Amino acid sequence: MVRSTPERKAIRSLVWLLVIIIALIAANGASVLFNNGQWTPKLALDLEGGTQITLSPQLSSGETVTPEQLERAVAIIRQRVDASGVSEAEITTQGNENIVVSIPGEPDEATRERIQSSAKLEFRPVLIADLPSASSVGEDDGTDPSTDPSASPSADPSASPSAEPSVDPSAAPAPSASPTDASDLAWITPELQEQFDAFDCATLAQVGANVAPVDEPLITCEQDGSIKYILGPVEVAGERIGDARAGLISSQTGVTTNEWGVFIEFDADGTAQFRAVTERLITLTGVQNQFAIVLDGAVISAPRTLSAITDGRPQISGNFTEESALTLADQLKFGALPIGFEIQSSENISATLGVSQLQSGIIAGIIGLILVGLYSFLQYRALGGVVLASLVVSAIITYLIITYLSNQQGFRLSLAGVAGLVISIGVIADSFIVYFERIRDELRDGRRVDGAVEAGWKRAWRTILISDMINFIAAIVLFILAVGNVRGFAFTLGITTIVDIIVVALFTHPMMQLLARTQFFGGGHPLSGLDPKALGAVYRGRAQFRAPVGVTSTKVASSSREAQRRQTIAERKAAEAAGEGKDER
Amino acid sequence: MSRLTQFGNDLYTGERSFDFVGRRRTWYVIAAVFVILAIGLTALRGGFVFGIEFRGGSEFRVQSTSVVEQGTAAATALADEAVSAVVPGANPRVSIVGGDSVRVQTEQLTPAQTDDVRAALAEAYGVPVSDVSASFIGASWGADITRQALIALVVFLLLASLVLAIYFRTWKMSVAALIALFHDLVVTAGVYGVFGLEITPAAVIGFLTILGYSLYDTVVVFDKVRENTSEDGVESRRTFAQSVNLAVNQTLVRSINTSIVAVLPTASILLIGSVLLGAGTLRDIALALTVGTIVGTYSSIFLAAPLYVHLRQNEPELKKQGSRPRVARTESGAVR
Numbered sequence: 019m020v021r022s023t024p025e026r027k028a029i030r031s032l033v034w035l036l037v038i039i040i041a042l043i044a045a046n047g048a049s050v051l052f053n054n055g056q057w058t059p060k061l062a063l064d065l066e067g068g069t070q071i072t073l074s075p076q077l078s079s080g081e082t083v084t085p086e087q088l089e090r091a092v093a094i095i096r097q098r099v100d101a102s103g104v105s106e107a108e109i110t111t112q113g114n115e116n117i118v119v120s121i122p123g124e125p126d127e128a129t130r131e132r133i134q135s136s137a138k139l140e141f142r143p144v145l146i147a148d149l150p151s152a153s154s155v156g157e158d159d160g161t162d163p164s165t166d167p168s169a170s171p172s173a174d175p176s177a178s179p180s181a182e183p184s185v186d187p188s189a190a191p192a193p194s195a196s197p198t199d200a201s202d203l204a205w206i207t208p209e210l211q212e213q214f215d216a217f218d219c220a221t222l223a224q225v226g227a228n229v230a231p232v233d234e235p236l237i238t239c240e241q242d243g244s245i246k247y248i249l250g251p252v253e254v255a256g257e258r259i260g261d262a263r264a265g266l267i268s269s270q271t272g273v274t275t276n277e278w279g280v281f282i283e284f285d286a287d288g289t290a291q292f293r294a295v296t297e298r299l300i301t302l303t304g305v306q307n308q309f310a311i312v313l314d315g316a317v318i319s320a321p322r323t324l325s326a327i328t329d330g331r332p333q334i335s336g337n338f339t340e341e342s343a344l345t346l347a348d349q350l351k352f353g354a355l356p357i358g359f360e361i362q363s364s365e366n367i368s369a370t371l372g373v374s375q376l377q378s379g380i381i382a383g384i385i386g387l388i389l390v391g392l393y394s395f396l397q398y399r400a401l402g403g404v405v406l407a408s409l410v411v412s413a414i415i416t417y418l419i420i421t422y423l424s425n426q427q428g429f430r431l432s433l434a435g436v437a438g439l440v441i442s443i444g445v446i447a448d449s450f451i452v453y454f455e456r457i458r459d460e461l462r463d464g465r466r467v468d469g470a471v472e473a474g475w476k477r478a479w480r481t482i483l484i485s486d487m488i489n490f491i492a493a494i495v496l497f498i499l500a501v502g503n504v505r506g507f508a509f510t511l512g513i514t515t516i517v518d519i520i521v522v523a524l525f526t527h528p529m530m531q532l533l534a535r536t537q538f539f540g541g542g543h544p545l546s547g548l549d550p551k552a553l554g555a556v557y558r559g560r561a562q563f564r565a566p567v568g569v570t571s572t573k574v575a576s577s578s579r580e581a582q583r584r585q586t587i588a589e590r591k592a593a594e595a596a597g598e599g600k601d602e603r
Numbered sequence: 604m605s606r607l608t609q610f611g612n613d614l615y616t617g618e619r620s621f622d623f624v625g626r627r628r629t630w631y632v633i634a635a636v637f638v639i640l641a642i643g644l645t646a647l648r649g650g651f652v653f654g655i656e657f658r659g660g661s662e663f664r665v666q667s668t669s670v671v672e673q674g675t676a677a678a679t680a681l682a683d684e685a686v687s688a689v690v691p692g693a694n695p696r697v698s699i700v701g702g703d704s705v706r707v708q709t710e711q712l713t714p715a716q717t718d719d720v721r722a723a724l725a726e727a728y729g730v731p732v733s734d735v736s737a738s739f740i741g742a743s744w745g746a747d748i749t750r751q752a753l754i755a756l757v758v759f760l761l762l763a764s765l766v767l768a769i770y771f772r773t774w775k776m777s778v779a780a781l782i783a784l785f786h787d788l789v790v791t792a793g794v795y796g797v798f799g800l801e802i803t804p805a806a807v808i809g810f811l812t813i814l815g816y817s818l819y820d821t822v823v824v825f826d827k828v829r830e831n832t833s834e835d836g837v838e839s840r841r842t843f844a845q846s847v848n849l850a851v852n853q854t855l856v857r858s859i860n861t862s863i864v865a866v867l868p869t870a871s872i873l874l875i876g877s878v879l880l881g882a883g884t885l886r887d888i889a890l891a892l893t894v895g896t897i898v899g900t901y902s903s904i905f906l907a908a909p910l911y912v913h914l915r916q917n918e919p920e921l922k923k924q925g926s927r928p929r930v931a932r933t934e935s936g937a938v939r
Contacts, residue, residue, distance in 0.1 A: 064884070127714070363656075365738040379885055382875040386868025393867065397608075397860055434808055437888045440872055441812065444865035444896075445819070451864060452823060455611075455857040462615050481826040484770050485819045491762050492815030499755035507808050507888075511815070 028528035035524040042418035055425035062432035065376050068122040073359035083115045139256025142249035143201045144308040200250035205235045219243035241316045253295045258288025262350035264343035278338035280347045289330025299323040379436040399547035405450045408526045415517050432506035442514035449522045453478040468534040490515045611856035624848040627909030641793020654803035661712040665705040666734040682707045685727040689719040775914040780821045783907035787817040791895045805884040809891025817899035821907045827854045844912045851908045862900035869893045
């Protein structure tokens with residue numbers, strides 16, 4: 019069967035649409051099969067129920083939070099929330115400075131506290147350093163091969179000799195003696211020693227942050243669990259750090275070496291405090307010579323003291339790589355900032371409320387769809403069917419895309435998103451109206467239906483593209499800049515705008531091309547919505563019209579006689595040829 | 604065919620024509636009056652009423668309580684009593700939400716007070732504590748949203764006007780469209796201000812959506828204007844103003860259909876939202892949008908197009924075109 023070009027094009031477009039839909043179904047099917055996906059979009063907190071806590075940093079005036087700091091804070095808060103055993107918590111940043119924690123259900127007071135507490139940086143002297151859970155080495159032999167060899171050479175020689183002899187004499191004779199300074203081993207009471215022995219570095223994360231008061235010793239571990247410590251009370255608080263940066267260390271002659279280090283600058287108080295600490299530590303030996311940098315209760319580094327630092331500008335050297343030096347500098351700087359997070363809003367959303375809202379949203383959507391359909395039938399007769407069919411196709415594609423993004427990107431449908439979807443019905447239907455009105459304009463200009471469909475499309479397509487582009491810009495700007503609920507709304511708005519373009523180009527227009535070839539539409543049946551007679555005017559020239567004149571039957575008859583009289587040259591010749599027998603001339 | 608189709612035919616051919624452009628001073632005055640009313644009445648009322656998200660405070664919701672059936676007054680008194688018992692002088696704002704829920708808003712409470720009030724409300728209404736939800740909202744939260752929304756507004760306006768200027772190849776359309784958009788935003792916000800409706804983050808979302816819609820609608824009209832005026836060329840028998848006016852008339856049926864189709868879903872959300880749920884996200888978004896859609900359609904036709912003519916009418920090229928008598932072309936023959 020030979021098909022005309024528009025018809026073939028139309029069928030090709032429809033096939034493409036089918037391919038897109040099948041691909042979306044397949045993508046969703048794949049995530050359902052392999053990635054624990056679902057066939058329904060995940061719901062946001064306001065529909066599913068749960069608690070949403072917005073944290074804002076407590077800053078003194080003039081201070082700002084950098085994106086890196088915020089990221090770091092999110093990572094810390096995520097650790098804390100995970101440690102509290104809450105699964106599926108969502109932690110996001112909002113508006114460049116806030117952090118939003120969304121938790122299903124209701125968090126207890128302890129979790130709240132933990133989320134809220136600031137990342138605390140402290141300098142504590144090392145009293146005892148040891149391999150982690152030394153007692154369990156025998157049992158865990160096979161399971162922990164990585165920590166042992168790496169930890170042994172560094173920690174063992176220094177820790178064992180200094181710790182063993184010093185603990186016994188001080189702990190035994192003077193258990194009640196109050197410690198004279200932070201490095202005094204008198205801090206180590208038998209109970210503490212017991213706790214230390216029983217302490218397992220693997221539980222560090224569960225214990226949580228900031229477990230010991232500043233004026234008491236702290237049992238903790240290196241962040242990666244490789245070394246276990248007893249640390250003295252806090253000697254310098256993190257807030258005393260003015261700046262910290264990573265860089266290459268210069269030798270004493272001023273030549274830059276290839277060794278990475280971290281440079282710290284203390285403020286005036288910090289300089290004095292740090293000077294006192296280093297002056298004392300330099301006289302001590304073994305692990306007591308070390309001071310530990312503690313972030314959120316875990317030791318991030320425990321460098322030795324090589325000299326007394328009097329200018330408040332210590333360098334930390336060690337086996338740093340560029341990356342680890344930068345990380346430490348960042349941790350010092352970030353921990354040094356007095357960023358405590360304050361709970362700005364905390365919202366409990368019960369699921370029942372969300373469900374009733376969702377239901378109403380869906381009811382509103384269906385009613386809206388029906389009303390739009392009814393109005394389209396009223397205005398565009400049978401073409402209303404095309405509008406409804408296009409809307410249904412849009413709905414299917416939108417649903418599939420949202421479900422896919424929900425499975426893959428963690429998108430969650432919020433109430434504002436549902437509103438966006440319902441509202442998009444109107445926006446999507448609008449492109450059909452633009453298109454149909456253009457077709458009608460072309461019909462008014464005197465084109466045949468199939469020509470009008472093509473010409474109308476060319477003009478409508480431009481309009482649809484530019485107006486959708488405006489909508490899309492709005493969606494993107496809102497999504498990037500706006501916060502909270504606005505994002506969910508902007509997201510659905512953006513998706514439906516794209517879907518609108520796809521559906522209009524790959525469904526509505528091809529359908530019109532095919533329908534224009536049917537007798538019903540192409541012939542301009544009064545109910546088709548494309549009745550040229552109803553659309554009136556006869557074309558007379560560019561943008562000049564006259565209404566069709568009522569023509570009487572006698573007039574029709576006379577004009578046909580006139581037409582017969584005024585034969586074309588060819589007709590006359592044919593007639594002459596036929597009447598050659600009768601000789602007229 | 605419907606009457607609107609016939610109407611559309613007449614508008615298309617120019618048989619029937621509304622003088623949108625010619626009587627532009629009238630429309631300007633109407634728009635100005637609306638803007639002044641919106642600002643003035645809002646100011647008279649003492650400014651906008653901001654939702655709890657902007658003021659800060661605690662909010663409780665008691666789910667599906669049968670007490671509501673005994674009457675609003677009884678339910679309110681009950682909540683008042685419960686809250687006052689815990690926090691003396693709290694002066695809570697109580698409202699019935701939807702058919703069966705009670706919303707209680709108070710000033711900011713401490714976590715301990717919040718728990719107590721929850722328990723007290725649960726007891727007062729005879730529901731399990733889990734059916735009483737508590738929210739605490741810091742005052743700066745709404746401010747954050749507003750600040751970000753304002754930044755978004757400015758960025759959007761810049762981007763959109765740039766895109767429009769490039770697409771239409773004249774910055775004057777951008778300016779006209781933006782003035783119309785500004786009018787829409789002020790009048791819509793004015794509806795909230797004048798009627799003392801609470802401005803919530805959801806309402807702010809609604810305002811932001813108007814941005815897209817209002818421009819969208821103007822763009823469709825302007826696209827026809829561009830088409831008509833560029834087709835005319837210099838030898839048109841119509842003046843520039845007439846071309847624009849014809850374009851507006853020709854897209855009038857579309858504008859009407861579009862706004863009806865856009866309003867139908869938002870209005871159904873508004874209706875469903877208010878009847879079933881009372882105040883809430885859905886209703887707040889829908890209210891702003893319903894008003895914005897109607898105002899947006901009005902401004903595209905009555906403001907944007909006339910303003911565009913206004914901005915361009917003094918261009919020498921167009922002045923020449925406008926002053927040329929209609930017969931000029933026949934007289935001059937085929938000069939061009």
